[in-house]
Amino acid sequence: MKHIFQHPPETGTAKAYWRSVEDFSNTEQFQGWLNREFPQGASEFWGDGVSRRNFLRLMGASMALAGLGLSACRRPEAHIVPFSKTPEWQIPGRTLNFATSMPRRRGGVPLLVNSYSGRPIKVEGNPSHSLSLGKSDAFAQSSLLDLYDPDRSHRFVKAGSASNQEEFVKVLGELKQSWASSQGKGLAVLSEDNLSPTEDRLRAELAAKYPSSVWSYYEPALGSHDRAAAEAAYGKGARIKLDVEKASVILSLDSDFLGDEATLSSIRGFVQGRQVENADSPMNRLYVVESRYSSTGGMADHRLRLPASRIIAVAAALAKEIGAKNLPIFPDLPSLDIDPGWINEAAKDLIAAGSSALVVVGVGQPLQVHLAVLAINEALGARGNTFQVTRLERPDSVSLTDLVTKIRADEVTDLLVLGGNPVYNAPADLDWTSLQKSVKSVIRLGYYEDETSELSGWHLPQAHYLETWGDAVLQEGSHGCIQPLILPLHGGLSSIQLLGLLLDVPAGEGKIFVDGPELVKETFMRKAGAFATIFDFENAWNLFVRDGFLKDSAPRVETAAFAVSGTVVPATGREVSPAPLGKDNLEVVFIADSKVDDGRYINNGWLQEVPDVMTKLTWDNAALLSSKTAGELGIYSGVQVQGITADGVYYSDVITITVDGRSLDVPFLVVPGHPDYSITLPLGYGHEKTGRVGQGVGFNAYQLRTSTAPHLVTGATVVKTSAKRHDFAITQEHWSMEGRDIVREAPIAYYKDNPGFVRALGIESHTPENKSFYKTPAFDYVKYHQWGMTVDLTTCVGCNACVLACQAENNIPIVGKDQVKKGREIHWIRIDRYFAGSQRDIEMGKGIIPSDPEVVLQPVMCMHCENAPCETVCPVNATIHNEEGLNVMAYNRCIGTRYCANNCPYKVRRFNWFDYNQRQLDQLYWGPLGPKGVEETVKMSKNPNVTVRMRGVMEKCTFCVQRIETAKIDHKVKTQRTERKIPTDSLQVACQQACPADAIVFGDLSDPESRVNKLKKRQLNYKLLDYLNTQPRLSYLARVRNPNMKMPGAELVGMSLVNSRIHSHGGHHDVHGTSGDKPAEYSTEGRAH
């Protein structure tokens, strides 16, 4: 009867990061304690004679304990300890961390999730996985809110009315009988592609059981050309794996590999080549040819804006220059109107870099471009260095188009829709809505009762990845584990559970669905079997669950020969039009939105409210176009970025975009740096039916999208829709730095000639030293920690991971579109984006939108000024300095005069204008007349270590003071109060922890060994608005670019601030150490890497 615990044994190699009592876990005393089920008396209880009194007492106690945690904990079968009997390592008030993975269409992201009393409250990257090393991204960070989304589907629905699980099982049983007799004829499955090995295994079993059944995947934003090209070049199942960190020269053809198409490793790889320790540090170089201004374009040393449908010409020219073999046949296109030197010099640079060169291509580009890029990379000799070929074998599936053909031919009677939302996002030409109606029975598993559910006979609630067992192919190909941290909050199912039921996998006594890890374990056993070294499967499984992935399971690098047969001549389709682009022949580029992706995160308020890094648009999508295009179309006058109404709100007229007879009414945004005659349409908005957050937000670009041209289409026309106006909620209205020394940058060659340029750019360089009668008390660097931070502007790619990590960590509410429009967003960290002008853009000075600007990004949060302007003005001492240099907020003391916010030169203070945590966002103005309180599940997502602020108080970045205090307390306990300070860099704040580029570094300035101290000693280190003598603890490392001096226009790259400082005062040379009235010159020799 005695329960035997099967704790995963400690391995000698890996450190057990996530046990909060890790330091004691190996002591004999602890092990002994661990092996006892009950702390005292209970184990002895069974052996000895039992008195009735003792029996009742212990049973009573156990029952009482059992009642405490049942509601929020899943009772696992054998291997994790149910919280109903508090596990030994559970310390009340402390978090437990569990490794898991977040499934994505490009592969899972390895995660470590913090759980507090059975509630997952924070998602972090898995530090033991090489892909993550503890880093994560915006989607992973915000997935926590999806878990607690009260609008998620929470019931079985039959034909629009509530039903239950039993009835569904009965119906399914009948269906299964009919399939059994017909070999599954008429059965079709349409699924999202979660890259789950278990799903693949069950799919194969399903195909074996019902040979006539069909399986189809549909991922609207997942391009197919990259895989098709890889398979054409290297055989079936081939995948391309990039090693960006090995690349010294990178050319991107419309690939947002640092933004929307990024993986954690591509960002890390890229920034590893940009660690500018000093002027001699090697730097990689990035050329970008792209359409819309993406994060990758923002990081570029040389950016060329081109309509997406013209990039194929660059690929062709480049392939020719580089001498690539086995090229596809390119269509005849009008010649490019660009400086031929651009391609010429870029090609030379790539050739010079040889095997450490890399050309990447975006998902939306035509197949020819993908093939050409493979050929170019092969010709450069990059294979084996900057990119590899691996293989991922998967069972066969049919395309969505094939499935549609079958449905049209009445070959499908029963359709299973696993995830996805085809009614909303299927290509418009397929007319999926009527197709789905024509299928006899449709069973749909989904997160929301959405458009697809409405047209399905059955809707089943889908479980979140934090609620169920599963597995995933991680982004670099290894086998990742998905383990639940909480019982399904709304009784949801995963797709593999449903498949298990379909395949009659025994679910265990009294159960309908397999709710344990059996299905995943089975897959694991088979997979692990491939590793001859693993004999102890049980132990290996435990390690797998504990680590979150199977070590060394990434697919091997292949050496298959590059062989594109000359016959591969893909149809260009509508993607590339031979006719020149113009205002009557516009191209439309469909992209996955940077926030709601393909629409799956539409109900996630965190993602809705985080500003897009380039447009700073929240709660919306819009057609992005250039000022020239908008001007020619007659929809825009061309002076300001957008119209501003008297109430300070950005708006645009609504335009109608028509392609092939389909049209869409959508507002537009003029974006600097956007190519002419190209319209970028982010997908994922305009849902007709979803949760309350996403309902009616934005415009559905899927209405224009066809199966033949899903990413890029030409031949679009635009007319202005009469008298319709759309308001935007944009968090940054002004796009120019106005020549101020805010983001300081220079090319590396200039830096080499002017090592002190960073300081010379600032006002403080020519203002007299601040003198004060008042002696500010010095900070004690011996006795106390002194916290500080640096943000590296060279490596920040603007991925928003920090913003969302901060939101999750610090219980920051969302405020809704209306409040963002009023300028009341409440993020503690924001990413400022400035378009930096250069001499190419004389328009800049005239307030006209620059057509071809550079972009600089700057994360800004509380600077924790030692001489803080906010502190002196607070009349009630609610914001003060502590002895560790933190500018702390006492929410209890704050009465909300907002004087501090006014006097903060960095404008980082945020005010609770309403009770955002208590009131519904659409009824803020109703005050006490509106409903009060929030959904229970939303409360569950809050970090218990951070106060949830009420209305009327000011808040701002605290440098994650709760993390600091926890670390200090832990260390104090561990060292029995013998040590005063925590070890060097043993603490990370939330934004730093999430940052995949590692641009944010936090640490102890009193520790000479700390990373932050070393970074602050760099020449590039500067303080924002230093002349105000605020003495900020946060400093920036200036941005350094690495232009190729032979490129056209190279002398201006990264020079905008330097040049504008020289010219700003009519010949007065602001930049010390430069001379001449003309733009500053510096040695123009190209720098080697």
Place this chain on the structure above:
Amino acid sequence: MSEQASSYFGPAKGNILERRPLVSNNRSMGWVTSHIAGMLESKTPVWWWVAVVLSAVVATLVPFELIYLVSTGVGIWGSNQPVSWAWDITNFVFWIGIGHAGTLISAILFLTRQKWRTSINRAAEAMTIFAVICAGIFPAFHVGRVWMAWYLAPIPNANAIWPNFKSPLLWDVFAVSTYFTVSLIFWYIGLVPDLATIRDRATGKFRKFVYGLFALGWRGANRQWRHYEKAYLILAGISTPLVLSVHSIVSFDFATSVIPGWHTTIFPPYFVAGAIFGGFAMVLTLMIPVRAIFGLHDMITRKHIDNMAKIIVLTGSIVGYAYLIELFIAWYSGNPNEWWAFLHNRVLPSAPYAWAYWMMMFCNVIAPQLFWFKWCRTNIIAVWIIVQFPNVGMWFERFVIICTSLHRDFLPSSWGMFVPSINDILLFVGTFGLFLFLFLLFLRFLPAITIFEVKAVLPEADPHYRDPHAEGAKH
């Protein structure tokens, strides 16, 4: 009587220019008493009822808006990030500024022996008190958590946390509350002899009792007069620095900050001048109709109005000078942020709030220059119309300082716009209702002109009046 004679109106008669009497038409002491007391003893006029009901209705906006504000949140206003203060503090400074003229007239003009003050000081002081009441509403209620506003008081609470004595906002609390208290006492002390007059004239028992209660047993005895005059002098002495300090301290809210457009050393004198400017404009705005309605032409003579118009043109020019110096220093300092705040936030036509800046410039600097022309000072209708410009302009001055400086400061990423919400507007309108309501009550229940002081400037009050020996002494 002064030996130096001058003429205010009309050609001089004879060789010696007579000083124009402060009370015209040779009114007797009895006439003064009965005329002023008559304002509150006569039958309540219909216009008063109409006005008081109207203003009371408008004044109810104040409690309505405050209940909404406190129950729902400061978000009902248009303030945002970066403009965290907008109409709330604009209105506060505006009303506080208006509250300046009263005490200035009472105290400073008293100390400088400006006898023409006597017929306007009472009403001006009342105006001060009502304006400070209206002003106080804004800082008290603009905070996010009004129920915690007692943290501003220097009470060591359970946590032994004191207010932050470095914060100008705390200085404000002390300055404004001190100013209000002293002004109230000063006003009340000045009222005592007149309250006794009303008491003595009262016919009803209740009336006699109430006025008697507040008259504090005043009998007009010599000892009482001696004590009174000493107390009044002392209070005038205390009030005088307060007139200068309160608006200086209000200006510190801005001057001590780091925000370009706020961070200006010129603010204290500039604010004080502006406050006197705006205060006198409001005194004229109120007194000209009161004078007409109650027939006070003999006591509030054209000379009074002329004097006040001159003060307006003086202070208006000081304010205009301050505007220009501010602009010059912004350029001369070489601080690009400072210069930007003036040039691009205010002055240039492309500045988002240029209209407000130029409105301020016109109303405060240009329009009062009309008072250089005598016709403008003597035509009562013209005076009343011209003083509306400073009333409007002084509100815009505060709006320009607060809003245009905040909306675009150091980091262009955080620039924004401010637009008032309907609640901003209604609360402001409500305070006008409250102000007028209180002023109407004052007119009806208290002597609006200081009876005994006006009597003291009559020729009869001169001990040598009609003294044959004195006739020769005049020359």
